[in-house]
Amino acid sequence: MAGPAPVQRASFPRLRFVGAFRELYLLAEADDELYVVDQHAAHERVLYEELSRRYREEPPVELEHPELLNLSLGEELAYQERAEQLEAAGLVLEPFGPGRYRIRSVPAFLTAHPALVAEVVKGTLAGHSFAEAWRTVLARLACLPAIKAGHPMAEAPAQALLDALARCEMPWTCPHGRPTALVMSELELARRFGRRGVRAVERVNGKR
Amino acid sequence: MAGPAPVQRASFPRLRFVGAFRELYLLAEADDELYVVDQHAAHERVLYEELSRRYREEPPVELEHPELLNLSLGEELAYQERAEQLEAAGLVLEPFGPGRYRIRSVPAFLTAHPALVAEVVKGTLAGHSFAEAWRTVLARLACLPAIKAGHPMAEAPAQALLDALARCEMPWTCPHGRPTALVMSELELARRFGRRGVRAVERVNGKR
Numbered sequence: 001m002a003g004p005a006p007v008q009r010a011s012f013p014r015l016r017f018v019g020a021f022r023e024l025y026l027l028a029e030a031d032d033e034l035y036v037v038d039q040h041a042a043h044e045r046v047l048y049e050e051l052s053r054r055y056r057e058e059p060p061v062e063l064e065h066p067e068l069l070n071l072s073l074g075e076e077l078a079y080q081e082r083a084e085q086l087e088a089a090g091l092v093l094e095p096f097g098p099g100r101y102r103i104r105s106v107p108a109f110l111t112a113h114p115a116l117v118a119e120v121v122k123g124t125l126a127g128h129s130f131a132e133a134w135r136t137v138l139a140r141l142a143c144l145p146a147i148k149a150g151h152p153m154a155e156a157p158a159q160a161l162l163d164a165l166a167r168c169e170m171p172w173t174c175p176h177g178r179p180t181a182l183v184m185s186e187l188e189l190a191r192r193f194g195r196r197g198v199r200a201v202e203r204v205n206g207k208r
Numbered sequence: 209m210a211g212p213a214p215v216q217r218a219s220f221p222r223l224r225f226v227g228a229f230r231e232l233y234l235l236a237e238a239d240d241e242l243y244v245v246d247q248h249a250a251h252e253r254v255l256y257e258e259l260s261r262r263y264r265e266e267p268p269v270e271l272e273h274p275e276l277l278n279l280s281l282g283e284e285l286a287y288q289e290r291a292e293q294l295e296a297a298g299l300v301l302e303p304f305g306p307g308r309y310r311i312r313s314v315p316a317f318l319t320a321h322p323a324l325v326a327e328v329v330k331g332t333l334a335g336h337s338f339a340e341a342w343r344t345v346l347a348r349l350a351c352l353p354a355i356k357a358g359h360p361m362a363e364a365p366a367q368a369l370l371d372a373l374a375r376c377e378m379p380w381t382c383p384h385g386r387p388t389a390l391v392m393s394e395l396e397l398a399r400r401f402g403r404r405g406v407r408a409v410e411r412v413n414g415k416r
Contacts, residue, residue, distance in 0.1 A: 004212075004392075006400065019227020019235050021242045022394050027227050027235050034229050038401050178402040184212075186230050192214065193246050194386040 004036050004182035012171040015162040017155060024149040026158050032186040037162065039147050041174035046164045048142035048175040051109055055138070058108035060090025066102040069093070069118055071125070078125035085130040091121060109141075116141070139175035212244050212390035220379040223370040225363060232357040234366050240394040245370065247355050249382035254372045256350035256383040259317050263346070266316035268298025274310040277301070277326050279333070286333040293338040299329060317349075324349070347383035 015028035015035050026037040071079060076099065079086070086093065090107040106117055113120075120137050127133035147153065153161070165171045165180060174180055190196070223236035223243050234245040279287060284307065287294070294301065298315040314325055321328075328345050335341035355361065361369070373379045373388060382388055398404070 004397075004400065017227075018229060019225075021226060021235070021237055021397075022240065024394075025242075025397060027229070029229055032230065034233075036397065038403070041401065179400070182397070182400055186232075189212075189229075189233060189244065189390070192212065192387070192390055193249065195246070 004034065004184040006172075006179035007181075007183050008172050012166050012168070014166050017159040017162055020153060020158065022149075023152045026153070026162060028162055034184045034186070034189070036182040036184075037165070038174075038178075038180055039151075039153060039158070039161065040149055041178055041180040042161055042165045042171075043146040044139070044142045044174045044176070045168050045171060045180055046161065047146055048138055049168050049170075051138050051141055054109045055089070055107050060092070060105045061108050061111050062105045063103060063117075066104050067117055068096060069101045069103055069121060070099055071101060071122070073099075075122060075125040082125065082130045082133075085134075086121075086124055089124070089130075089134060091124060093121070113141070135175070142175055212242065212392035214380075214387035214389075215391050216380050220374050220376070222374050225367040225370055228361060228366065230357075231360045234361070234370060236370055242392045242394070242397070244390040244392075245373070246382075246386075246388055247359075247361060247366070247369065248357055249386055249388040250369055250373045250379075251354040252347070252350045252382040252384075253376050253379060253388055254369065255354055256346055257376050257378075259346050259349055262317040263297070263315050268300070268313045269316050269319050270313045271311060271325075274312050275325055276304060277309045277311055277329060278307055279309060279330075281307075283330060283333040290333065290338045293342075294329075294332055297332070297338075297342060299332060301329070321349070343383070350383055 013030035013033075015030050015037070017026060017028050019027045020039075021027055021036070024039055026035075026039050026042070028035040028037060079093065079101075083093075090105060092104040093101040094104055096102045103117060103121060106120075110117055110120060120141070123137040123140065124130060124133045127136060147161075172180060221238035221241075223238050223245070225234060225236050227235045228247075229235055229244070232247055234243075234247050234250070236243040236245060287301065287309075291301075298313060300312040301309040302312055304310045311325060311329060314328075318325055318328060328349070331345040331348070332338060332341045335344060355369075380388060
C-alpha cells in the first residue's frame, strides 16, 4: 500500500508547518496533502542554491595572503586539464615550485571559510569531471552548516525553512539527490482509515 | 511500500501531540513512531467506552413520566425474544394496548438524552441479536457528540483526547471497527528518504 512517497513535480507548494517528528522531520500541510520534510536535506538544498547563486553573481576575490598548496601527481594532472574551468569558477592558482601552487583568488563565498579553501581546491581536482567535482564541493559546503537531525526547530524557523525550500529551483531533492519531502494525500489517509473520505474525494476531483 | 498502517497491539502508548492535519488527523509521536490519529474515530472510541462503563456501573432510572411507544410487528416479536436482555440492560417496557408499550425505566446515561429514548429502544429491537443491536445503539450514541472532521482542535484538548484514547480498553479501533490510528516508524521514514537512518536502526534494535 503506497504511503508518503518521494515525488518530483514541476511546482512545490507553499507549505504550512504543523509540527515536528523526532527533531528531524517537519510535518506540513498544503491543500489536501500532508508533507513530511527532512529538515537537514531541505536546509542543504536551500544552502546549496544560495551558494550557487552567490557563485554566479559575485566576482571572485583575490586573496591578500595567497595560500600555498601541495598537489599530488594526480591532482596536478587534473589541474592541468581543468585550469580554465577552475579559473572560470574564480579559483586561480599559480605554480610555486614542484608540486606546489599558490592560491591567488577564490569564489567570494569561500572568503567566509578560509580554513576550507585548500580542501575546496583539492575537491575541484577530484572526480571524473570539473562539473561533478564542483557540485560535490558545493554540496559539501552546504551540508556542513545545515541543520542536523536532533536539532529541535521552533515554529518560526521551521516555517522559514519551508518557505525557503519552496523558493528553490530544485526543491524536491537535496544536493546529493535524496528526497527532501514525502507526500501523502488526505484521500490516501481516508482510504487507510476506512473513511468514505468524501471530503477528500471532492477536493481531489475538484482539482482535476 | 508500506506506509503508516493500521495496527493492533496489546498496548497503546502515551502519545505526544505534535500537530494536526486537515482539522481531522492528529499527528503524534511515541518513541520512534509517528502516529496519525483520526480525531473523530478516537473520540467515538473514548465516548463508547465511557457509555459502556456507565451502563455497567450505574443503576437504571425509572422515568417519572413513562414514555409511550408504538412497535411494529417485527419489533414486538423481537421484544418478546429479548425482553429479559432489555430489562438486564435497564430498559423496562410494559404493554399498553395493541402494539403500544410504556417505557418504565432506562439506563442512567440515557436520561441525558430524553429525545433519543424511543430511538434507542427501537434500536435494541433491530439486528440479529440483542448484543449486536446494543453495540450499534452505543456506537450511535457515541458518534453523535464525537468531534467531527473540520473541527479544529487546540493543543490541550487534542493531547487530552490522545491521553483518553490511550486509557481505552480497545484504543486501536472505533466502535464501528475502523482504525483510530495509523503508525509509521522513523526507520520506515529514513528508508523512504534514502537516509542511512542509523539513529532509528539503533533505537529499534535497542528495543528488541
